[in-house]
Structure formats: structure tokens, C-alpha cells
Amino acid sequence: MKERIAIYPFTRELSSFILYKDQLKNYELVFAITPRGWDKFEDQKDRFAKIVLDEDTFYLNQCINYVDVLLLCKPILNVDLSLYENIIKLAKINGVKVVYVEELEALLINRIQNNWECLKSHEIVEVKRQEQSSIEVPVISVIGIGENCEKWDVQLGLRDFFLKKGYKVSLISNNKLLKLFGASIFPPVINSTEYKFEQQVGAINSYIKKVELMDSPDLIIIGVPGGIMRYNRYVHNGFGYAPFLVSNAFIPDITVVSLYCGYYEKEQLEEIKRTCLYKLGVNANYFHISSKVSQYNLESKQIDYFSIDQNYVNELVEKNSINGAFFNINKEPKEVFQRILEELHHNIPVM
Incomplete structure (x- = not known):
């Protein structure tokens, strides 16, 4: 069964999460949350309906009860820890797992819990001088x-x-x-x-x-x-x-x-x-x-x-x-x- 995931803060740079939500491997995208005063995607109502909602609506309707995983992303503009404080507390109280991008690791260092996951590459490959392998597919x-x-x-x-x-x-x-x-x-x-x-x-x-x-x-x-x-x-x-x-x-x-x-x-x-x-x-x-x-x-x-x-x-x-x-x-x-x-x-x- 897929886990229900919510994204915060949701920005236009993350629109592909909605456009290609069916391609998510182990997750079902249920909410894309915009912070107070940020873009509400009024021009995308038809495409983003029922998924994009503002932070206040998310809290008021207790939408956290329908979330298994909270994905914390870093927007293009500079932000500080205060942007994430409230939603982190809410996730902790409700036992929601937090996944965060590597760019936020330094910012969240004093908030990270044992069950949190950082999106990193853990692939190990042998590093040596060798003849390059040809790729046989386009x-x-x-x-x-x-x-x-x-x-x-x-x-x-x-x-x-x-x-x-x-x-x-x-x-x-x-x-x-x-x-x-x-x-x-x-x-x-x-x-x-x-x-x-x-x-x-x-x-x-x-x-x-x-x-x-x-x-x-x-x-x-x-x-x-x-x-x-x-x-x-x-x-x-x-x-x-x-x-x-x-x-x-x-x-x-x-x-x-x-x-x-x-x-x-x-x-x-x-x-x-x-x-x-x-x-x-x-x-x-x-x-x-x-x-x-x-x-x-x-x-x-x-x-x-x-x-x-x-x-x-x-x-x-x-x-x-x-x-x-x-x-x-x-x-x-x-x-x-x-x-x-x-x-x-x-x-x-x-x-």
C-alpha cells in the first residue's frame, strides 16, 4: 500500500509532483501545502484542485490526520528555520514521518528525529581507472x-x-x-x-x-x-x-x-x-x-x-x-x- 505524502512548502518549482503524481513509486500525493502569504496557484485551480491548499486550511481542517509522510523541501528563495517550526511540531505530535531534502540538513540539524529520512544518494561504486563500458540502449x-x-x-x-x-x-x-x-x-x-x-x-x-x-x-x-x-x-x-x-x-x-x-x-x-x-x-x-x-x-x-x-x-x-x-x-x-x-x-x- 502506498504511503500518503504531503509537500511543504509547495512552490511552482515543484509542480511536477502534481503533474506526474502517478509516477511516484511508493507514495500517493495527498496535499501540497503553501505557506501563509505565498502563491496560492489561483491560475492552476483546474489542474491542482484538491491537492494544493494553504497552510492555515491544512491546520484548520486537521489534514495531518490523512498524512503518513511529510516531505520538507527548500524553496529557491532564502528561508530560515521559522518557516518549518509549526509543521514540524505538528508532524511530531501526530507521529508523521518526515523526509527532507539534503539542502535542509544544516538548517534542521537540531530538529532531526530518529525516524526522519534525508533524501541522499547511498550508492557505492568502485572507483578505479578502467576502460569505459558502452551503453547498449538509446x-x-x-x-x-x-x-x-x-x-x-x-x-x-x-x-x-x-x-x-x-x-x-x-x-x-x-x-x-x-x-x-x-x-x-x-x-x-x-x-x-x-x-x-x-x-x-x-x-x-x-x-x-x-x-x-x-x-x-x-x-x-x-x-x-x-x-x-x-x-x-x-x-x-x-x-x-x-x-x-x-x-x-x-x-x-x-x-x-x-x-x-x-x-x-x-x-x-x-x-x-x-x-x-x-x-x-x-x-x-x-x-x-x-x-x-x-x-x-x-x-x-x-x-x-x-x-x-x-x-x-x-x-x-x-x-x-x-x-x-x-x-x-x-x-x-x-x-x-x-x-x-x-x-x-x-x-x-x-x-
Whole structure:
């Protein structure tokens, strides 16, 4: 029997939990809770009805009685412990298990109970220099221009499309939330400073091969962590090291690049393609226009992210499509996904 799970705080970045709730492996999503004064998703009433509710309604109606697991997430904006205090107390009183993302571990360090679970990767792979194993099934790589550009939405959308077509799909990602959807999570070696570059690449390649042998999939979708390009001299996205590392561990058949919302001149697009080809060794085949825009904050020297109205996103998809194969995950992406399927068809047996 699936456990009933509630998410807090629920934000637009977590919308895929609702859109692909049927893909949750051992959980049934019952509530997505928004803090007081936050976005109430009025524009998504039809899609999110009966799941999204504000914090006060959750408390007033004693909805905690219908929850087995509480998932604590970290929003893009900076928050402190006070945001979580009340709901943590409520979960403790009612014996509700708490699962939390790794990014909250330091913040919650003095509140963590024995029955709590941190979403981490516990995979162990042998780190050694070796010849890389070839992956015998088609691979779709999903990479991003930077952080918070909806890569995980694209990964889940692609998987959903191919699953509904009858294919067996393995998803490998560095996003720990995808663990709840049954995805395989890259081992910690991906972030380790203890090993040489070639050892890390070998370990990642071994892990991908391990997933292939264990799952026997028709297709593997790999979510590549990090951003491929430096934003500016203050925000460098790790200089694209993580995508460079992971992309050296396998050869994709198709690469999807997720971009921030905007219109991309042909010259800009060519620069992105060159970066993908000469830095990562991949051809950028398709482009996803996310609903996020990024803006550099001069005061904090950090990136602020904002959501854009879906109608405007749709317009930009159409405008950008002059220069390439563009889509948005919320604007009927099936036509593009069907093209991807047809490109891969000679590698995927007919079911």
C-alpha cells in the first residue's frame, strides 16, 4: 500500500509532483501545502484542485490526520528555520514521518528525529581507472544552461511520454527528489574531491552501466547536473565542471538543452551549440524554453529567479522555433517527443 505524502512548502518549482503524481513509486500525493502569504496557484485551480491548499486550511481542517509522510523541501528563495517550526511540531505530535531534502540538513540539524529520512544518494561504486563500458540502449541527455531551468520537469515529461508508449525507461539524475519517483540517483562520487577526474568519470560510467544491467530498459534518460555556462564573473555555475564530468561518462543519442525563458538570437543559439559540442562533446538537438527568467542581483551578488506567465512562454516557444526545435514542457510537448521517438526508433525495438 502506498504511503500518503504531503509537500511543504509547495512552490511552482515543484509542480511536477502534481503533474506526474502517478509516477511516484511508493507514495500517493495527498496535499501540497503553501505557506501563509505565498502563491496560492489561483491560475492552476483546474489542474491542482484538491491537492494544493494553504497552510492555515491544512491546520484548520486537521489534514495531518490523512498524512503518513511529510516531505520538507527548500524553496529557491532564502528561508530560515521559522518557516518549518509549526509543521514540524505538528508532524511530531501526530507521529508523521518526515523526509527532507539534503539542502535542509544544516538548517534542521537540531530538529532531526530518529525516524526522519534525508533524501541522499547511498550508492557505492568502485572507483578505479578502467576502460569505459558502452551503453547498449538509446540514451537521452537533459542538460541545462544554468540552475533552476526546469530540467527535472523535462526528465519526468520525457519519461512519462515513453512509458505511455509502452517502453521501459530508466531515469538517472542528481536531483534527489526524483528518488521518490523511482529514479536512480548518481553516487556521491560525482561531488567528491578525493578522486581524479578520470576516476570520477569511470565511476559514473560504471553506475550508468549498472543501472542498464539491473533494469534492462529500452531507454535511459540522464539528467545532467549543473549549468553548462558561466553566468557572469560572480556566478560561475561551477564553470560548467559537473556537466563536463558527467557528459564524459556516456555518449547520448539525443541531447535536450533547457534554457531560461527568453528569445534567443541565432548567434546566441550557435554559441550554446558550440559550447555543447566543444566542451561537452554533444550535439544540442532540442531546446526547452522554461518558464523561469534569471536576473543578477547586484546587492546579493546572486541570481534571482522569476516565473513567467505561461501564455508569454508559449509565444516565445513559437518565436524561437524559427531557429530550431523548441518546446515547453507545459505546452503540449508530445509533437517534439514524438520526433525524438522517431529519431531513436531504429535503436528501440518495436513493442
